[in-house]
Amino acid sequence: MRAQLKPDLAGGHAAAAAASLDQFARAKLAELERVHLRRSLVDTTRTDSLWVTRDGRRLLSFSCNDYLNLAQHPAVKEAAIAAIRRHGVGAGASRLVTGNHPLLGELEARLARLKQTEAACVFGSGYLASAGIIPALVGREDLVLVDELAHACLWAGARLARGTVLAFRHNDVRHAEALLVEHRGRHRHVLIATEGVFSMDGDLAPVPRLAALASRFDAWLMSDDAHGLGVLGNGRGSTFATAKKAEVALQMGTLSKAIGGYGAYLCASRPVIDLMHNRARTLIYSTGLPAALAAAAIAALDLIEREPAYAARPLAKAKAFTHMAGLPEAESPIVPVMIGSAEAALAASRLLLEEGFLAVAIRPPTVAEGTARLRLSFSALHPDGEIERLAELVRTRILAR
């Protein structure tokens, strides 16, 4: 119909549609502003592995997930640069077309060895991995149980699968069990999804107990270990952090945190990985990970495997901080400083900014209403004196309020 409008009329309709779209966006933004939840992008340059520049100021960052400072490690950078020189920048196509560079296979073999699985599959990012893996395994007749605090990408994957999705209370294995008792019989397959290390809370999932529960109910356990790889279990991740390795059928994680680059992976059995090549839509219909990022990840894994003592440092620094700040002992390099309202969290972040620290406020909907916080992340190279100064500020000027 629209194609038949006279040009001047069609132009008028287009202008009206554009105006209503802008009006919608402005109204949404105004509402977010009113409740202190509006976000904006702030130019930030990371010139080394700890310090950033924002608005012309040099700040010590406690808001990066580069736990091992590998994003700026000479060997990691050299590996990426050499791969770009040799192979170019982009992969050129999906991995199933021409984008399956041999370096991806090499990286997958390394990841499978590290995680002690038969095989692995690399994806473009953590979000893409989760959005591809879960719908490839479960569908309309199936059930996905997700920890209520699990990362948005696990929720996205679960919802894309179009089956029944239920939340279990955070780290509450008994609640997950009760849900399985009630619902298991009505579903063909069940997938339980959790994070190995919770990205906004820093605590660990009870992975061995969830694994035992999954096997009792013939359910499949998937752990997103984005924040465990490289820093827990001698660098192997949270699945390896307990005395006995937890049996997790689907070990997912990212290459963008301790590995210092970008991309993600699933480590699992050979048939599951072969199925991903055939059914994971975010792998099939998305361009392959650039070879340079695979080369960088391989170099980072070399460093992690060579120096497990270095991998333990971020957690040790986080523990020292929590001890000095009077907070519960850190379980991972991530430490939440709970504030409450979004407005107060922004004020706390500004206070630390004035003192030379970048500690970004995390607000709803990333975290639940009333639980806005500063999320601090510690890296191997954070200077002890600065950690001490930060702890003193948090203890005396933020928590004491």
Ligand SMILES: Cc1ncc(COP(=O)(O)O)c(C=O)c1O
């Ligand atoms: C636990 C967790 N899973 C997945 C992701 C998404 O990974 P990516 O940034 O590679 O999309 C993140 C954050 O980025 C995360 O914190």
